[in-house]
């Protein structure tokens with residue numbers, strides 16, 4: 001990259017409590033110079049150097065929850081009812097027809113969409129019912145690393161671990177093939193007891209191989225689906241909290257308030273991260289309700305108030321469950337603030353900052369923005385994160 005001077009930008013490195021004013025020079029993929037303004041002298045432009053003035057510099061966005069194996073498949077099997085049930089049926093029909101080349105092409109196209117919106121770290125779930133999909137995404141992880149995109153792969157048993165013979169073996173084989181995290185889908189197992197057994201199996205396997213845990217947890221309107229508390233208790237007992245993600249957690253929406261208060265406190269204490277997926281859940285939940293119709297998003301405001309770490313995932317990009325989606329995480333944050341009543345000034349800013357702060361948790365935190373280090377950062381024309389949420393501009397990728 002030719003030399004680029006960013007003058008008087010607001011720098012939010014995703015780590016410091018407050019953004020600071022700074023000049024930065026970026027050259028050959030590195031941050032050659034960083035001056036805090038006004039306490040340090042300004043950087044003067046070099047001859048012929050491109051200069052950008054003002055705006056906001058942040059870490060890249062991170063996607064904590066998507067399904068690249070199913071991405072872009074919606075046109076091949078339209079979901080006529082729009083329901084989760086039909087999505088699962090359509091996916092089950094398509095899955096045996098998928099080839100490694102098809103998987104690779106669709107995943108690559110989707111990753112390119114993410115990159116265009118400034119997202120350079122992606123955690124994908126892969127259905128362990130398809131060895132072809134598992135192998136294709138693990139191979140892609142290596143290719144993308146060489147191109148500056150971090151991919152993590154979660155072994156996700158879409159149809160459960162204990163529901164039928166052979167599923168546990170396929171799931172374990174996928175994990176051992178080299179996945180980064182172990183998944184489970186306890187609310188989809190046949191009984192609550194088998195759901196609890198599946199969570200324990202996931203923690204055991206992750207511990208044995210030194211991997212992270214990432215559950216599809218309580219993605220239902222059923223208030224009796226209570227696997228989040230189990231995940232938190234296991235994380236506490238085994239001191240694993242920062243290595244555990246619980247995705248969706250939509251039953252929390254429908255649970256009695258005293259119980260939900262206990263669980264939110266437990267999530268905070270255990271340091272398990274809850275990742276909400278508002279685009280999918282606002283259309284997939286509440287399908288049995290008639291009217292009034294629940295929103296189906298987990299309790300983001302109450303989790304925040306309890307001190308918990310919450311991520312925001314896009315979940316689906318034109319897949320059997322959600323036919324829309326652009327791979328722009330700001331869309332997901334926008335849906336979260338609408339559905340979750342997060343339109344207070346600080347809540348709006350927090351929702352969009354989540355994309356470059358807490359969404360990096362499973363990747364080890366946002367990449368540092370420091371003089372002399374590699375440059376993995378974004379430049380946004382608006383200085384105010386809330387304006388990013390309102391206008392949804394594409395950032396300039398400085399990496």
Ligand SMILES: [Zn+2]
Nearest residue numbers: 067125216315
């Ligand atoms: Zn998912």
